[in-house]
Amino acid sequence: MLRRTEGIVVKSFPYGDADLIVSFFTLDFGMLKVFAKSPRKIKSRFGSSLEPFSRDTVSFLGKEHASLPRLTQADIVYSFQGLREDFGTFVRATELLEITAGLIPEMEPHRELYAMLLDTMRQFENGGIQSGKGQTGRVQPNAVAPNAGYSNRVHVNGAQANGGANGVQSRWKLFYKVKLLSIAGFSPRLDGCLKCGKKGSVFHVNEGAIICPGCSADHSAVNAMPSNKNYILLSQGAINLYEHITRWRWNKLGRIVPPQQLVDELDALMNEHIRFRTEREIRTRAFMEKCPPATTRVPGL
Numbered sequence: 001m002l003r004r005t006e007g008i009v010v011k012s013f014p015y016g017d018a019d020l021i022v023s024f025f026t027l028d029f030g031m032l033k034v035f036a037k038s039p040r041k042i043k044s045r046f047g048s049s050l051e052p053f054s055r056d057t058v059s060f061l062g063k064e065h066a067s068l069p070r071l072t073q074a075d076i077v078y079s080f081q082g083l084r085e086d087f088g089t090f091v092r093a094t095e096l097l098e099i100t101a102g103l104i105p106e107m108e109p110h111r112e113l114y115a116m117l118l119d120t121m122r123q124f125e126n127g128g129i130q131s132g133k134g135q136t137g138r139v140q141p142n143a144v145a146p147n148a149g150y151s152n153r154v155h156v157n158g159a160q161a162n163g164g165a166n167g168v169q170s171r172w173k174l175f176y177k178v179k180l181l182s183i184a185g186f187s188p189r190l191d192g193c194l195k196c197g198k199k200g201s202v203f204h205v206n207e208g209a210i211i212c213p214g215c216s217a218d219h220s221a222v223n224a225m226p227s228n229k230n231y232i233l234l235s236q237g238a239i240n241l242y243e244h245i246t247r248w249r250w251n252k253l254g255r256i257v258p259p260q261q262l263v264d265e266l267d268a269l270m271n272e273h274i275r276f277r278t279e280r281e282i283r284t285r286a287f288m289e290k291c292p293p294a295t296t297r298v299p300g301l
């Protein structure tokens, strides 16, 4: 059965001499792995559509879950070339795609998340400045909500506020991570102790939550030694920022312009949390794939 959708190229890896297996994050099927015949040959019909970050319309053939679908067509809607032209941007954009692939199962559609990823990539590309061509959509990256608690900052424009394009990108990367975790069902709990609900400041990575000193079995966690990666000491500012991001709707998040220090602090926590959850997800999926026996095969080979 031929299916059509649109998707963002997450990654690809070679198969044989000329073929590729390509992962897309698609609008209608979520994460989707397909087999592409001969795209590495000169004059391939796929052209440069299989480069990471490309937003393509795609057609593929194959029964759902029965085999690796075969890509029959991929046409570029937008190449996101700007994400490949600067090394820092490339690394940050790659991170967006990798954490998405790590937390979202294959063939499970997440249209809202797909729109958020596209928005974030646009923000990355234009450094937070609205293009006026519909690229940035509804967000107002330069505006600061008066009640956000971060309004004492001066914003010359989106690109120069808070560390220039890097600041804009790290901020949007954080927004995306928080929403991705929420959609994937892996949000960390920071609003109070996991066990008693009391306010606390020590995040336990293996619990995915703050645990207060009274409920912590391990009293070394009370001081949250920086060398111990299982415990992360969080500032109240970072906890408040997290609560803002989780409460605010996506299309309003551009109004939050927090100090870079808080973005970095919360991002470091998210990274540890995502690393822990992703490793567990990968182990769980590997286990699930063993039972029943794996059915994935490349068609026609």
Ligand SMILES: [Zn+2]
Binding pocket: 193, 194, 195, 196, 197, 198, 211, 212, 213, 214, 215, 216
């Ligand atoms: Zn407690």
